[in-house]
Amino acid sequence: MSQPVLYLKNANIFQDNILILKNLDFEINKGEFFYLIGKTGSGKSSLLKILYGDLPLIDGVGEVVDYDLPSLKEKQIPFLRRKIGIVFQDFKLLNDRTINENLLFVLKATGWKNKDEMQSKINEVLTKVGLQDKGYKMPFQLSGGEQQRIAIARALLNDPELIIADEPTGNLDPKTSMEVMALLNEIHKSGKTILMATHDYSLILKYPQRTFKVENGEVFEVVHQQ
Numbered sequence: 001m002s003q004p005v006l007y008l009k010n011a012n013i014f015q016d017n018i019l020i021l022k023n024l025d026f027e028i029n030k031g032e033f034f035y036l037i038g039k040t041g042s043g044k045s046s047l048l049k050i051l052y053g054d055l056p057l058i059d060g061v062g063e064v065v066d067y068d069l070p071s072l073k074e075k076q077i078p079f080l081r082r083k084i085g086i087v088f089q090d091f092k093l094l095n096d097r098t099i100n101e102n103l104l105f106v107l108k109a110t111g112w113k114n115k116d117e118m119q120s121k122i123n124e125v126l127t128k129v130g131l132q133d134k135g136y137k138m139p140f141q142l143s144g145g146e147q148q149r150i151a152i153a154r155a156l157l158n159d160p161e162l163i164i165a166d167e168p169t170g171n172l173d174p175k176t177s178m179e180v181m182a183l184l185n186e187i188h189k190s191g192k193t194i195l196m197a198t199h200d201y202s203l204i205l206k207y208p209q210r211t212f213k214v215e216n217g218e219v220f221e222v223v224h225q226q
């Protein structure tokens, strides 16, 4: 039986008291890969923010990785985020420390204590993204594509039930975008559930998956033309 990793029902999403998205009704099951497409300003990021607890769900019902969204408390958010890996367009690496220290920072902040276990986890995620020899580098010494791979490695540290990627290729050239997409596809094949916002149709054509479109305040599934 399919297991929803997240769902929203009758959900209305507001920014600053303005209704951005109305009557959302969808669910994502374990192991699925979903794209979220839509024009700039259509509300993709607002929807993703609801899902990782950055915007409160004040109207409607919904759950993400077993957390009830309408009743989500501030102090639960760090725990929710441990079960979700988030990847942003602008990587959001800490530029004043090495890659290894960036990853160590997240592990310590999420309760890891044992040094050997932390280093072995870091080696594991860096190997997964093909950058096992870059741990000593500073983020600015890496290319954009490499920085995004590190951000993906960081998202994998706590073995998340869901990966949310908000325009992960938005700052990358087409070739590097495809490489990052190939990596996300591989991670999906290894069993992860992924929700990715993008407006790059070439990625969707190369890696077709179920796609939801955000338009005129609504979200609906689109069927790909062959």
Ligand SMILES: Nc1ncnc2c1ncn2[C@@H]1O[C@H](COP(=O)(O)OP(=O)(O)OP(=O)(O)O)[C@@H](O)[C@H]1O
Pocket: 015, 016, 020, 038, 039, 040, 041, 042, 043, 044, 045, 046, 047
């Ligand atoms: N913090 C905020 N306060 C008030 N309004 C906001 C805020 N963030 C976004 N909005 C508004 O909400 C609407 C949806 O924005 P959102 O960032 O979700 O769109 P998007 O589809 O993700 O666009 P992009 O692709 O540019 O990121 C826009 O009209 C935007 O101006």
